[in-house]
Amino acid sequence: MIFxxxxxxxxxxFLDAVSNEFRLIVPEKKGKSTYIFxxxxxxxxxxxxxxxxxxxxxxxxxxxCETLLSYSEREGxxxxxEDIPFTVIFGVHPCDLHGVNILDRAFSYGGRDSFYWSxxxxxxxxxxxxxxxxxxxCKSMHTDFIEDVYDLFLYTLxxxxxxxxxxxxxxxxxxxxxxxFKSPTKKEILEYxxxxxxxxxxxxxxxxxxxxxxxxxLEYKSEVWEEYSRSCLxxxxxxxxxxxxxxxxxxxxxxxxxxxSYRIRRWDACMRKDYALVAGGHxxxxxxxxxxxxxxxxxxxxxxxxxxxxTCTGCGRCSETCxxxxxxxxxxRRIRE
Amino acid sequence: MSLVPEMATLVxxxxxxxxxxxxxxxxDDESKREHFHFRPGQFVMLSIFGIGEAPISIxxxxxxxGFLELCVRKVGRVTxxxxxxxxxxxxxxxxxxxxxxxxxxxxxxxxxxxxGGLGIAPLRSLIRYALWRRDxxxxxxxxxxxxxxxxILFRGEMENLVLRDDIKCLLTVDSTxxxxxxxxVGRVTDLLDRVRMPLRDTSxxxxxxxxxxxxxLEKLLSLGYSKGSIYMSLERRMECGMGKCGHCVVGHKYTCxxxxxxxxxxxxxxxxxF
Numbered sequence: 001m002i003f004x005x006x007x008x009x010x011x012x013x014f015l016d017a018v019s020n021e022f023r024l025i026v027p028e029k030k031g032k033s034t035y036i037f038x039x040x041x042x043x044x045x046x047x048x049x050x051x052x053x054x055x056x057x058x059x060x061x062x063x064x065c066e067t068l069l070s071y072s073e074r075e076g077x078x079x080x081x082e083d084i085p086f087t088v089i090f091g092v093h094p095c096d097l098h099g100v101n102i103l104d105r106a107f108s109y110g111g112r113d114s115f116y117w118s119x120x121x122x123x124x125x126x127x128x129x130x131x132x133x134x135x136x137x138c139k140s141m142h143t144d145f146i147e148d149v150y151d152l153f154l155y156t157l158x159x160x161x162x163x164x165x166x167x168x169x170x171x172x173x174x175x176x177x178x179x180x181f182k183s184p185t186k187k188e189i190l191e192y193x194x195x196x197x198x199x200x201x202x203x204x205x206x207x208x209x210x211x212x213x214x215x216x217x218l219e220y221k222s223e224v225w226e227e228y229s230r231s232c233l234x235x236x237x238x239x240x241x242x243x244x245x246x247x248x249x250x251x252x253x254x255x256x257x258x259x260x261s262y263r264i265r266r267w268d269a270c271m272r273k274d275y276a277l278v279a280g281g282h283x284x285x286x287x288x289x290x291x292x293x294x295x296x297x298x299x300x301x302x303x304x305x306x307x308x309x310x311t312c313t314g315c316g317r318c319s320e321t322c323x324x325x326x327x328x329x330x331x332x333r334r335i336r337e
Numbered sequence: 338m339s340l341v342p343e344m345a346t347l348v349x350x351x352x353x354x355x356x357x358x359x360x361x362x363x364x365d366d367e368s369k370r371e372h373f374h375f376r377p378g379q380f381v382m383l384s385i386f387g388i389g390e391a392p393i394s395i396x397x398x399x400x401x402x403g404f405l406e407l408c409v410r411k412v413g414r415v416t417x418x419x420x421x422x423x424x425x426x427x428x429x430x431x432x433x434x435x436x437x438x439x440x441x442x443x444x445x446x447x448x449x450x451x452x453g454g455l456g457i458a459p460l461r462s463l464i465r466y467a468l469w470r471r472d473x474x475x476x477x478x479x480x481x482x483x484x485x486x487x488x489i490l491f492r493g494e495m496e497n498l499v500l501r502d503d504i505k506c507l508l509t510v511d512s513t514x515x516x517x518x519x520x521x522v523g524r525v526t527d528l529l530d531r532v533r534m535p536l537r538d539t540s541x542x543x544x545x546x547x548x549x550x551x552x553x554l555e556k557l558l559s560l561g562y563s564k565g566s567i568y569m570s571l572e573r574r575m576e577c578g579m580g581k582c583g584h585c586v587v588g589h590k591y592t593c594x595x596x597x598x599x600x601x602x603x604x605x606x607x608x609x610x611f
Contacts, residue, residue, distance in 0.1 A: 068340055071386035077429065079341045110580025110594035114339050220608050247583030250340075250576040254387040261387030265340075265576075270583060278574050279391070279413025282547070284587075290609065294586075297608060302589040 099243025135316025236269030342429030376437030384429030398465035453545025
């Protein structure tokens, strides 16, 4: 891995150079304190000091709704392929990069999902360091640092960004404007170390995940699920904003005029009542507590059994978004009690 | 492995009972047809374009080349439309998916097949597989129960199995409802007492509706079968068949990839199995 630095004042020149070559996605302010990933237009619109975007970057390679196939008697069956421009997403925090890593594994398990990978393989990431707020839980989930997935990662220092170049593509990016990049000085290295230590001490939210899989299994019948299921609205907001929720629904629609049918997939949420309903009317998760509990079981145990880690990245979106004010940390604390 | 199906033709439709029919499908692409290998207990995703997709277990044996047979209940949107299709209609097939029965492990031992109702669908594939290589197995026992005589699926085939002297096949119905029937009337669990299969070195493959599992598993345990030698086939909602859409997750397993065949021991270690 190579480390370089770039002056903060010259980031604009770099992003301009990247956007000349690739489709560039950046974080932008949307509401008073909300942010979204959006196509780069002008550097002044880029949010550099932001925490979490409303929707994680997954929508760029796992869109909320996509057409997979079309079928007509005349044309037969066609897999829908989109011409996707090579895209660089700038400003992705460690938790969200971990989220990408988890989705990559999920969309490879049981066979590669060609629709996912056709997009995912055409995306590069420029990570950006961040400072925690009261929702950030990445330290507890061990996702506060990332050593994978990204091509470039920018650590914010006083006057420069310390740039970690992880891939050959990251190297290509820096070479678009190589005059902007220098080797880090001794002073900058010291500052980097100091910053890391400072950030580490800023986390106020801790979730103890030791033995969590065991505890969730032992507390399978806990009244906590029943209790929370009374306040949960089953709206699915936590799922929509989650960087690792991957569930989808597949359905067909028909354009009667054209005589073409389409197969669509769209994001789905495990708290929907008919999520586990099978033909014939049997519902494997009919009652509300079992659907509320399932999300926790799957996030904390399900994926861990297969891939060795829970899928929660500690980004804090679900707790911040929940209209019923349900906080995962609180739910887990209750289970631990 | 992909979400894109292969085109197939419905070449034959055979009436089994008012709710069930047998559909014989042939993949249109000749080389794909040759290379379509599967294990008993695996399933395919069946597409009817414009309607949707549904997971259906394969009921023919891997040794029967060139076609696939699916035994389907008319119960949901896709299956209802399937039942109304004319022969030579086009459908889509993806798969095969799932783990299937561990036949390499079952070979050399005894095999006991316990089916209830439509549960015969994946088990018929296993039965045909075993009979195709009868000498590879020691004793073979089959017990099959349905609601009434007319609901015994593959009735002619099953009655031929009863007549064979190299296997023990017993049938039962919950009630005759006035239909002619000279075999047992009562529960499948009664037949488990009568089939008298050895306890040791026997793989037991069970498939049927949820309530059927409850009684049969209890009975098998009381007879002394090991939880590790009892194989169940689970049914769940599926939208992809490839371990991604999330709908078929049971506890921490994907029914479509890690299953649908689970030993009873594996299954009781999954939360929310029953």
